[in-house]
Amino acid sequence: MIIDIINKKRLGLELSYQELDYFFNGYLNGDVADYQMSSLLMAICINGMSDEEIFALTKIFIDSGDTLDLSFIPGNKVDKHSTGGIGDKTTLVIAPIVASLGVSVVKMSGRGLGYTGGTIDKLESIPGFRIDLDDSEIIKQVSDIGVVVTGQTKDLVPMDKVIYALRDVTGTVSSIPLIASSIMSKKIAGGADKILIDIKVGSGALLDNIRDAKKLEELMIKIGKVYNREVRCIISDMNTPLGMNVGNGLEVLEAISVLKGECHNQGFVDLCVLLATNMVSMGLDISMDEAEKLVLDSIKSGKAYNKFLDLVKYQRGNIDKIIISKNTLEVKAKSNGVVEAIDALEVGKLSLDLGAGKVKKEDKIDYGVGIVLNKTVSDKVKKGDVLYTIYYSKKIPKLDNYKIFTIK
Numbered sequence: 001m002i003i004d005i006i007n008k009k010r011l012g013l014e015l016s017y018q019e020l021d022y023f024f025n026g027y028l029n030g031d032v033a034d035y036q037m038s039s040l041l042m043a044i045c046i047n048g049m050s051d052e053e054i055f056a057l058t059k060i061f062i063d064s065g066d067t068l069d070l071s072f073i074p075g076n077k078v079d080k081h082s083t084g085g086i087g088d089k090t091t092l093v094i095a096p097i098v099a100s101l102g103v104s105v106v107k108m109s110g111r112g113l114g115y116t117g118g119t120i121d122k123l124e125s126i127p128g129f130r131i132d133l134d135d136s137e138i139i140k141q142v143s144d145i146g147v148v149v150t151g152q153t154k155d156l157v158p159m160d161k162v163i164y165a166l167r168d169v170t171g172t173v174s175s176i177p178l179i180a181s182s183i184m185s186k187k188i189a190g191g192a193d194k195i196l197i198d199i200k201v202g203s204g205a206l207l208d209n210i211r212d213a214k215k216l217e218e219l220m221i222k223i224g225k226v227y228n229r230e231v232r233c234i235i236s237d238m239n240t241p242l243g244m245n246v247g248n249g250l251e252v253l254e255a256i257s258v259l260k261g262e263c264h265n266q267g268f269v270d271l272c273v274l275l276a277t278n279m280v281s282m283g284l285d286i287s288m289d290e291a292e293k294l295v296l297d298s299i300k301s302g303k304a305y306n307k308f309l310d311l312v313k314y315q316r317g318n319i320d321k322i323i324i325s326k327n328t329l330e331v332k333a334k335s336n337g338v339v340e341a342i343d344a345l346e347v348g349k350l351s352l353d354l355g356a357g358k359v360k361k362e363d364k365i366d367y368g369v370g371i372v373l374n375k376t377v378s379d380k381v382k383k384g385d386v387l388y389t390i391y392y393s394k395k396i397p398k399l400d401n402y403k404i405f406t407i408k
């Protein structure tokens, strides 16, 4: 039976709900081996899945664990997810903005994967910050302050945890049907009525072309319809890192600068405003124009930053104790010119090698290391100008291995 299912998918045939259920739950129970599941995942990666198969897989994922019931909270509950990238700290900015405008946000975030950082790792750079809230703590907090950002509870879509870990090491991460069911199962189980997805495209993302991003968008909207959830998607660039700071503590500081209205990276600020505006528009059922005014006002008036402070305090963090490494190295331009590109993937690799992420499961993250970009795309540079600053704690990897800036 197991081998018949693998063969069927290898031949590009459609699997039934029963076959998918048997195989995936068999894996969760230990009856299907890693190598058999890897083989099926690769066949899915190569031959794709029909919409019916994707709907079935999403249901199997959701049914593998508990679902959070947020129906007791009045109004729309809006969730947001990013497919992941380098320097993506938008959740830290937009969750408080949206909550400050009366839309409840329960956000369960993930850890870093490969070169991309995870929101939970960033939050852990705030000493004391709790990321392991259980269902009753989540419900109490969202009732009290309207916003929670925590790790995925252990009982929510356990199937995704095991399949994702296997995909990560079997070259099957970028399969569109697998991404769609992974994301949508978690968002639906997390109890949101409305869902915003930031689909990242570029060298530092899972997807490297707009055509695939559009396919993913279409699929997630269709899955949303099956579960009666409004889904909106934004497709945004991940060829260049998001913002100027990459590395856990450094990214929290940059998120705070946006909330205080002090961030000079307009591209990053604009993306945060766009995402928050969509969430507020969905949450309050108002137009994008009206929502944008509210979002900008929340930042300007300090309401958004105060909500961030409430969130950190409630989850027992202390932003005054964030530690950034004191060891720095400035990397300078070797010639005059204009910055043509800053490669997100290369920045991600350097950040990982500095210790900001994990190479092996048992590695410890160094929250104080990372990179601050001193120039952005289109900037003019003169020989000797600082291009980027490395914050390191142990040793600096050989910089010739990273081609971060292209200057023409």
Ligand code: URA
Residues within 6 Å of the ligand: 082, 083, 084, 173, 178, 179, 180, 182, 183, 206
């Ligand atoms: N994010 C997820 O949660 N799942 C994927 O498969 C890809 C990005």
